Amino acid sequence: MELVSKEKCSGCMACVEKCPAKCISMVEDHMGNYYPQIEEANCLHCGVCQRVCPELTILSAMRPFDAYAAWSLDDLDRKTSASGGAASVFYRHALDMGYWIAGVKYTKKFHVVHSLSNQMEIVDDFKQSKYVYSESADIYQKVKERLTAGQKVLFISLPCKIAGLLGYFGKKPDNLVTVDLVCHGTPPYRHLMEHIDCVKGKHVPAFLKFRRDNEYVFQLFDENNAMIYSKLGRMDSYLAAFLEGINYRESCYHCSYAKPERISDITVCDFWGLGQETPFDHPYSGAISAVLINTEQGESFFQGCQKYLFTEQRPVDEAIRGNAQLNSPTLYPSCRAEFEKLYQKQGFDAAVISCLGAVMKQEEKKVRKQQMRDALRTTVGIFIKRYRR
Ligand SMILES: Cc1cc2nc3c(=O)[nH]c(=O)nc-3n(C[C@H](O)[C@H](O)[C@H](O)COP(=O)(O)OP(=O)(O)OC[C@H]3O[C@@H](n4cnc5c(N)ncnc54)[C@H](O)[C@@H]3O)c2cc1C
Ligand code: SF4
Ligand code: SF4
Ligand code: SF4
Structure with missing residues (x-):
């Protein structure tokens, strides 16, 4: 059974989690990146690993139809987030609405691992960009358990991890809201x-x-x-x-998600091109997030967050043009x-x-x-x- 090439494998681990024989393990290469390896003797040749792989079964992607400059109205949120604090506002609104929330946090020895919770305290752990490969652990299975129990889940992560989640499900469940971060790559x-x-x-x-x-x-x-x-x-x-x-993973130089068309309901990033299309004049000098709305479900979720956010609608092209990784992958150095x-x-x-x-x-x-x-x-x-x- 063949998996996707090393150049394309993002390490999302959807294949590992979904394999019914549990015969795929992640093996480290000379650079410290982990790749799936099949233990052929135990393989059932069922083809599940290929079907769930988002690099083999290409996901549908939507061009954003709205863009906003945004920042959290909470000073502490902004101080403790990497950009304008939009992610923490999304989490707060989701918890208000009874969702479970997923993100990444540091565990022992600075491993960065996906986690799921319905408690406000975890938001502090999720805040801040962790510029390193994040481990999926068994997050897709945990999300599935909540969704099949009829609960709602907000999942914020890098695009390739959202792709892994969507590949794992095959079809996006209605009670799942996804938010991806624009990403230029992760070191091992x-x-x-x-x-x-x-x-x-x-x-x-x-x-x-x-x-x-x-x-x-x-x-x-x-x-x-x-x-x-x-x-x-x-x-x-x-x-x-x-x-x-x-020192990125190989797949980052060939990233399938570094383009204007998005696979998530909402996309968040730094608003680097702000003011280049139409003037943006506010007495505020902190980091500003760009929020791109890609689906109706994303729009409705974002509208619910308004009480926690400063927002101003901006031209979609302004947000896209200003951000290199909304256009193409990082160049191979x-x-x-x-x-x-x-x-x-x-x-x-x-x-x-x-x-x-x-x-x-x-x-x-x-x-x-x-x-x-x-x-x-x-x-x-x-x-x-x-x-x-
Ligand atoms: C590896 C990486 C590369 C990035 N590259 C760019 C870029 O090129 N251009 C750009 O505009 N923005 C980039 N960002 C996004 C940017 O740094 C901010 O995270 C984003 O704008 C959201 O900011 P925030 O203030 O709303 O929330 P923050 O406090 O920054 O974000 C917290 C959210 O990010 C998630 N997160 C943090 N680290 C990881 C990780 N390693 N894996 C998965 N999820 C993670 C957390 O779970 C949480 O949901 C990158 C982020 C990361 C992690
Ligand atoms: S073919 Fe089936 S059993 Fe074999 S590695 Fe893939 S998912 Fe696992
Ligand atoms: S499912 Fe993810 S980890 Fe598995 S081969 Fe595809 S990209 Fe790589
Ligand atoms: S650039 Fe980011 S989203 Fe793309 S494969 Fe690398 S880590 Fe994943």
């Missing part, structure tokens, strides 16, 4: 752990953060919330590799082959520094310059009102 878990081991020193990290306000940041804290390590953007080697896209070779010899951090040392130095210069400008502005601001922030 192994790279994250190698990096943490490299920067943590003698400390035991308990919390990890990738975004602060509008910025990318790699921050580790211990269990008392004391900071162990903090670096901005490409100054950090994990974020340099992630933002330059040199020229240094990828070199990175793979070096990674196997030197390990993660040394390989990134060999490939992206110049980029990291340039970022450091840029950040230092900005910090000096900010310090100067603060000093001048003590004496001259118009420089105060």
Whole structure:
């Protein structure tokens, strides 16, 4: 029995969960990515794994018919989310309406794992982008149990995981609402752990953060919330590799979901092209989410969230044009082959520094310059009102 090629396999694990003989396991390759492998001796040749695979049985996709600039009206939501906090508002509305909610949270040793709950407390765990491969665990089965019991479920995840869920079901159940995040790729878990081991020193990290306000940041804290390590953007080697896209899973460079047509009811992302089609003039400087409405069910769910959100309707093309991964997958970087070779010899951090040392130095210069400008502005601001922030 043949599964989809390595270039296309997103690791959604729908085949693993659905196989009636439980004879598919995930096996790690030389880069730390996991791929399904069939134990032929136990295979029933039933073809279920091929039928559920969203890369073999292509899902229908819809062009968004509405777009909104949005942010949560709750200050804490925005502070603790990666972008405008739209995802946390969707969760809150879903819980108000009696839904179960699915997302990802960190478990032991920073594994990022899908989870399902009907409790408000879990929203804090789901918040924030985790820039690493997320494990499905047995989430599709758990969602199925709720749906077949007549309950409603809101499922927010990366497009390939939503695809796995839809492939698992075959036909989308009416009591399921799906929200996908625009995505430019995920590095393997192994790279994250190698990096943490490299920067943590003698400390035991308990919390990890990738975004602060509008910025990318790699921050580790211990269990008392004391900071162990903090670096901005490409100054950090994990974020340099992630933002330059040199260590994604193969399928991310051929991603079936990096296009304007969406497979979910709603799509959320950063609103990068905001104001380019028509002026957007609001006294607000925080991160702003773009919310794309792709189905009637998505529209109705989104309207229910209005009391928790600032929203302004925007041209759909503005949201799509401004966001590269709503148009095409991340380009295969020229240094990828070199990175793979070096990674196997030197390990993660040394390989990134060999490939992206110049980029990291340039970022450091840029950040230092900005910090000096900010310090100067603060000093001048003590004496001259118009420089105060
Ligand atoms: C790997 C990755 C790549 C991304 N790439 C882009 C991009 O190229 N362009 C863009 O505009 N936006 C991208 N995003 C989305 C963006 O970072 C925000 O998550 C999104 O705009 C929603 O922001 P928010 O403030 O509403 O909620 P947030 O607090 O950011 O989002 C929380 C939601 O994201 C889910 N989530 C977080 N990490 C993962 C993960 N690893 N796997 C599955 N689900 C996850 C949580 O379960 C929760 O539902 C990416 C996100 C991730 C995780
Ligand atoms: S053909 Fe059936 S039994 Fe064999 S691996 Fe696929 S799903 Fe499992
Ligand atoms: S179902 Fe998912 S994990 Fe399985 S082969 Fe297809 S893409 Fe890969
Ligand atoms: S780029 Fe595509 S395949 Fe890769 S993690 Fe994102 S949605 Fe999945």
